[in-house]
Amino acid sequence: MATSKPLSRFWEWGRNIVCVGRNYAEHAKEMGSALPAEPLFFLKPSSAYVREGSPIVRPYYCRNLHHEVELGVVIGKRARAVPQDAAMEHVAGYALCLDMTARDTQEECKKKGLPWTLAKGFGSSCPVSDFVPKEKIPDPHKLQIWLKVNGKLRQEGDTSSMIFSIPYLISYISQIFTLEEGDLILTGSPKGVGSVEANDEIEAGIRDVLSMKFKVAQ
Numbered sequence: 628m629a630t631s632k633p634l635s636r637f638w639e640w641g642r643n644i645v646c647v648g649r650n651y652a653e654h655a656k657e658m659g660s661a662l663p664a665e666p667l668f669f670l671k672p673s674s675a676y677v678r679e680g681s682p683i684v685r686p687y688y689c690r691n692l693h694h695e696v697e698l699g700v701v702i703g704k705r706a707r708a709v710p711q712d713a714a715m716e717h718v719a720g721y722a723l724c725l726d727m728t729a730r731d732t733q734e735e736c737k738k739k740g741l742p743w744t745l746a747k748g749f750g751s752s753c754p755v756s757d758f759v760p761k762e763k764i765p766d767p768h769k770l771q772i773w774l775k776v777n778g779k780l781r782q783e784g785d786t787s788s789m790i791f792s793i794p795y796l797i798s799y800i801s802q803i804f805t806l807e808e809g810d811l812i813l814t815g816s817p818k819g820v821g822s823v824e825a826n827d828e829i830e831a832g833i834r835d836v837l838s839m840k841f842k843v844a845q
């Protein structure tokens with residue numbers, strides 16, 4: 628694809644947002660879900676992106692909006708059926724992301740065996756930080772990610788606890804569909820997910836790297 632836009636603004640590219648679920652054992656447990664034998668993943672539309680300064684908007688059908696803080700991996704080079712040992716060559720960098728989730732809707736979808744699109748893909752369901760080039764993060768499996776709501780710590784996780792590593796995820800996903808430059812992979816949430824209400828302030832960060840703030844709209 629034409630690369631007229633800089634990758635540092637990957638959220639403007641209109642590319643895929645691929646979200647991995649149940650990639651931390653303690654989060655799978657708090658959801659009452661079994662540990663996955665292979666990665667579970669789903670997609671958000673690229674219009675789900677929201678940047679600092681714009682609010683997170685709860686969809687009208689949701690009564691229980693949850694935060695999930697996740698490390699995002701930005702693809703820098705097309706990946707089609709790549710082996711694990713070459714997967715990191717396809718990474719351009721990272722971003723901190725929130726996988727905002729209409730939890731009540733998701734529970735309904737699970738019960739009915741329906742897809743999670745309504746629960747996961749609404750507008751503003753993917754708040755995203757600035758882009759962090761790969762050179763700034765020597766080991767993406769040694770990061771502490773955290774999230775506070777109104778100043779109170781809710782989530783704290785270490786990316787070393789991922790069930791499926793980043794190379795595994797890239798290799799696995801790229802055998803199902805081609806990952807393109809500008810695609811983003813959300814690598815799953817650590818434990819501590821919970822509700823947010825209108826006017827709450829969410830602050831999240833990667834320790835020693837960056838932090839970001841989002842307001843939940845009225």
Ligand SMILES: O=C([O-])CC(=O)C(=O)O
Nearest residue numbers: 647648649650658815816
């Ligand atoms: O909704 C869920 O619990 C699945 C998910 O996105 C995650 O584990 O990050």
Ligand SMILES: [Mg+2]
Nearest residue numbers: 695726815816
């Ligand atoms: Mg998630």
